Amino acid sequence: PTPWQPPAGLAALIAERSAAALALPDPEPLPTTLTPAGDETAGDDAVDREGGPTRRRVLTGGAAGAVLLVGGAAAGWNALWGRGSRAGGPSGRSGEPPTYTIGLHADLGGPGRAVGLAHRRGAQLAVADHNSRKDKAFRLALRIEDDAGDPAAALRVAGRLAADPAVVAVLGPTGAVLREELVQRYGEARLATVVVAAGSSTVESGSGLHLCVTRPLDRMLTPGLISYLTRTSPATRVLLVEDAADPGLAGEVGSAFREAALTGVTLLEHPLARGDAGFGGLARKAVAGRADAVVLGGGDAARAARLATALAGEGFTGTRVAAGPALGPAFLDGAGTAADGWVFAEAYADPAALPAARAFTAAHRKRFGAPPATWAAEAYDAVGLIARAAGTTSASGEVRSGIGGRLVRTEHRGIVRTLAFDASTRQVRIPDGIFLYRIEKGRPRFLGPYGQVRQASGGSGRRSPGQA
Numbered sequence: 001p002t003p004w005q006p007p008a009g010l011a012a013l014i015a016e017r018s019a020a021a022l023a024l025p026d027p028e029p030l031p032t033t034l035t036p037a038g039d040e041t042a043g044d045d046a047v048d049r050e051g052g053p054t055r056r057r058v059l060t061g062g063a064a065g066a067v068l069l070v071g072g073a074a075a076g077w078n079a080l081w082g083r084g085s086r087a088g089g090p091s092g093r094s095g096e097p098p099t100y101t102i103g104l105h106a107d108l109g110g111p112g113r114a115v116g117l118a119h120r121r122g123a124q125l126a127v128a129d130h131n132s133r134k135d136k137a138f139r140l141a142l143r144i145e146d147d148a149g150d151p152a153a154a155l156r157v158a159g160r161l162a163a164d165p166a167v168v169a170v171l172g173p174t175g176a177v178l179r180e181e182l183v184q185r186y187g188e189a190r191l192a193t194v195v196v197a198a199g200s201s202t203v204e205s206g207s208g209l210h211l212c213v214t215r216p217l218d219r220m221l222t223p224g225l226i227s228y229l230t231r232t233s234p235a236t237r238v239l240l241v242e243d244a245a246d247p248g249l250a251g252e253v254g255s256a257f258r259e260a261a262l263t264g265v266t267l268l269e270h271p272l273a274r275g276d277a278g279f280g281g282l283a284r285k286a287v288a289g290r291a292d293a294v295v296l297g298g299g300d301a302a303r304a305a306r307l308a309t310a311l312a313g314e315g316f317t318g319t320r321v322a323a324g325p326a327l328g329p330a331f332l333d334g335a336g337t338a339a340d341g342w343v344f345a346e347a348y349a350d351p352a353a354l355p356a357a358r359a360f361t362a363a364h365r366k367r368f369g370a371p372p373a374t375w376a377a378e379a380y381d382a383v384g385l386i387a388r389a390a391g392t393t394s395a396s397g398e399v400r401s402g403i404g405g406r407l408v409r410t411e412h413r414g415i416v417r418t419l420a421f422d423a424s425t426r427q428v429r430i431p432d433g434i435f436l437y438r439i440e441k442g443r444p445r446f447l448g449p450y451g452q453v454r455q456a457s458g459g460s461g462r463r464s465p466g467q468a
Contacts, residue, residue, distance in 0.1 A: 097136060097137060097138045097139050098138045098139070099138065099139045099140070099141050099166075100138055100139070100140055100141070100166075100168045100390055100399060101140075101141045101142070101143050101164070101166040101167045101168065102123070102127070102140060102141070102142055102143070102167070102168065102169055102170070102171055102383060102386055103142075103143045103144075103145060103161040103164070103167040103169070103170040103171070103172075104119060104120060104123055104142055104143065104144045104145065104170075104171050104172055105145055105147065105154070105157050105158065105161060105170050105171070105172035105173045105174070105193075106119050106120060106144065106145070106146060106147070106172050106173070106174045107146065107147055107148060107149040107173070107174050107175055108120065108144075108146040108148070109146050109148040109149075110147070110148035110149025110150065111149050112149050112174060112175055112176065113149075114373060115174050115176075115197050115374070115375055116146070116174045117373070118372070118373040118374060118375045118376040118379065119171065119172065119174050119196065119197070119375060119376070119379040120144060120379075121364065121367075121368055121372070121373075121376050121379075122364075122372065122375070122376035122377060122378070122379030122380040122383075123142055123171055123379050123380070123382075123383050124142060124367075125360065125363055125364060125367065125380055126140075126379070126380040126381075126382075126383035126384055126387075127140045127141070127142050127383060129363075130383070130384075130387055137391055138390065138391070140383070140387060141166075143161070143164065143166075143167060145157040145160060145161060147173065149175065151179065151181075154173060154175075154179070154182055155181065155182065155185060157173075158170075158182055158185040158186055159185065161186075161191065162185065162186060162188075162189035162191050163189075165400075167191065167400070168192075168386075168390060168399045168400045168403055169191065169192040169193070169194060169386045169389075169390070169400070169403050169404075169407075170186060170191060170192065170193045170194065171194050171196070171379065171382055171383065171386070172193070172194075172195065172196070173193075173195070173198070174196070174197055174198075174375075175197075175198060176197070176198060176199055176200070176325070177198060177199075177200050177201065177202065178195055178198035178200070178201040178202070178203055178213070179201075179202055179203075180201075180202045180203045180204070183203050183211050186210060186211075187209060187210050187211070190210060190400070190401055190404065191210060191400065191404075192210045192211075192212060192386075192400075192403045192404035192407055193210060193211055193212065194212045194214060194382045194385065194386055194407065195211070195212070195213045195214065195215075196214055196215060196375055196378045196379050196382050197215070197348075197375045197378070198213070198215075198217070199217055199218040199299075199324055199325060199347070200217060200218055200219070200248070200249075201213070201217060209404065209405075209426075210404035211426070212385075212404075212407040212408055212421070212426070213427070213428060214378065214381070214382050214385065214419055214428055215347040215348075215378065215428065215433060216347050216428060216430040216433050216434060217347075218249055218299060218323060218324030218325060218347075219248070219249055219252035219253075220430055220434075221323040221324055221345040221346070221347065221434055222252065222253050222256035222257070222323060222345070223256070223345075223430070223434060223450070224323070224345030224434035224435070224436055224450035225253075225295060225321045225322075225323060225343075225345050226256065226257065226260055226262070227450045227451065227453075228319075228321060228343055228345075228436060228450065228453065229262075229265075229293050229295075229319065229321065230262060230265075231453075231454065232436075232453050232454060233293070233319045233343075235265065235292045235293035235318070235319055236264060236265055236266065236292060237265075237266045237268065237289065237290055237291045237292050237293070238257070238262075238265055238266070238267055238268065238291065238292075238293045238294075238295060239268045239269075239270060239285070239286050239289060239291040239293070239294045239295070240253075240254055240257055240267055240268065240269045240270070240295050240297065241270055241271075241272050241282060241294060241295065241296050241297060241298075241307070242254045242269070242271050242272065242297040242298070243272045243296065243297060243298025243300065243303060244271060244272060244273050244274045245272075245274050245298060245300050245303055246297075246298040246299050246300050249297060249298055249299045249323070249324065250297035250298045251297070252297075253295065253296075253297035253298075253323060254269070254297050257295065268285075268289055268291060270282055270285055272298070272303075272307070276306075279306045279307055279309075279310040280310050280313075280314075282307065282310065283307075283310035283311045283313065283314040283316060284314055286311060286314070286316050286318070287314050287315065287316055291316075291318060292318040292319065293318050293319040293320070293321065294307075294311065294316070294318065294319070294320045294321070295321055295322070296320070296321070296322035296326060298322075298326065299323070299324050299325035299326050300325075300326065301325060301326050301327065301328035301329070301330035301331040301334075302330040302331070302334055304322055304326040304327075304331045304335070305330060305331045305332075305333070305334030305335040305338075305339070306334070308320065308331070308335040308338040308339055308342060309334070309335055309336075309338045311338070312337075312338035313338075319341075319343065320341060320342045320343070321342070321343045321344070321345070322342065322343075322344055322345075323344065323345045323346075324344075324345070324346065324347075326344065327344040327346065327437065327444065332439070332442060332443075332444075336442070337442070339439045339442060340439050340440060340441065340442070341438070341439065341440075342438070342439045343436060343437070343438045343439075343447075344436070344437045344438075344439075344444070345434055345435070345436060345450065346434075346435050346436075346437060347433060347434065347435070348374050348375055348377075348378055348416075348435065349377060349378075349416045349417070349435050349446065349449075350435075350446035351364075351371075351372050351376070351377040351415065351416065352371055352372070353446045353448070354377075354415065354416065356415045356416075357372075357377055357415040357416065360372065360377060360380060360415050364376065377414075377415055377416050378414075378416055380414070380415065381412065381414030381415060381416055381417075381419060382419075384412055384414055385407065385410060385412040385414070385419050386403070386407070388410050388412045389403050389406040389407045389410045390403055390406075392406060392410065393406045407421075408421040408422075408423055408426045409421070409423050417432045417433055417449070418432065431451065432449050432451070434449065434450045435447070435448065435449055435450065436448065436449075436450050436453050
């Protein structure tokens with residue numbers, strides 16, 4: 001045959017091999033997943049940490065390559081993938097709305113897999129809800145990548161998402177610490193990253209021009225504690241404990257209380273040294289000093305449990321508050337009954353207790369058979385923010401290049417709260433982004449946004465499903 005003509009019988013052979021390849025079962029676990037717009041079934045399985053192709057995808061790709069040889073490479077590629085010719089441009093067939101892909105950078109196979117799974121489920125529901133709207137100008141798709149909590153793998157994930165021209169923005173990473181090298185990798189590709197869960201960051205302020213963090217970091221949660229001790233459960237003698245095991249958060253909490261200069265409040269201070277000693281002496285000082293409130297500056301949940309146990313052992317019954325990561329399984333398990341009564345300021349809500357999230361909670365239960373876990377609703381809102389910014393970025397189709405600047409200039413009314421930013425600092429506005437929880441019978445009970453919590457024993461909050 002001539003170079004541009006297939007040998008006789010090749011088309012039939014390709015069809016036979018392709019059918020056989022497609023009939024093979026997928027091995028577990030699944031790899032990187034591209035959830036098509038509106039797909040209600042894809043993307044909720046285990047994900048390979050390297051994001052490599054499945055056997056079916058490899059075989060299908062081989063069959064598709066053969067089809068390209070027979071049918072024409074350019075026409076076959078466009079028909080199979082439907083991607084635009086420009087980076088970040090829309091995909092889709094003529095006459096249909098374009099499709100914008102959001103990359104989900106998550107830990108789905110490592111120590112943070114619970115948070116990663118919550119992100120994935122929240123994002124899937126948001127994509128499905130967006131695509132179900134009749135007035136949509138574009139459709140959404142979700143490409144899922146797993147870094148398994150490994151920093152080296154996270155850089156490779158960032159490289160793959162940055163190299164995909166169909167990805168217009170990234171949701172994540174989902175780890176507790178936002179690392180500068182990841183922000184730089186996405187920034188070099190001018191790919192916007194929307195971070196939902198990270199409580200701390202190694203990124204210098206103002207250096208991430210394509211970075212959008214939708215929550216107040218742990219060091220910004222102190223206003224919730226100050227409000228609780230002045231409005232909800234007023235205290236006049238407050239013992240401030242700065243834990244040397246977590247000097248960063250301890251220093252931020254301490255500085256905020258000192259700078260607040262609360263009227264009519266005597267601020268007592270007691271440093272907590274590293275190691276196992278010092279908890280008993282601190283508890284005795286709280287009782288002897290007639291403190292009616294203890295503020296823990298520090299995020300080590302196990303050490304918070306030690307402090308709770310020591311205070312209970314000395315008979316201290318005053319208010320006890322802390323912020324951020326101090327509320328964790330190590331605190332609840334280690335403190336036992338001594339945990340009851342502690343109040344924590346957090347950056348996430350319990351959607352089951354929010355009227356605005358009622359439909360979301362019902363949809364989550366229906367699709368996944370469980371209530372939404374911590375950060376699922378916030379991930380849902382983050383996808384809504386990306387979609388709103390994409391819709392106002394440009395009519396030229398160059399969404400990816402412009403969405404980073406639009407995100408912090410966009411206000412999105414989500415189901416948890418309204419997402420709004422200070423355009424000059426690129427930081428999220430925090431007044432309605434801090435929520436309070438009180439431990440009751442060993443479980444966190446959602447009290448609500450800190451500005452709406454008026455009475456220490458009032459309200460009809462619910463236990464947080466993500467903190468059991």
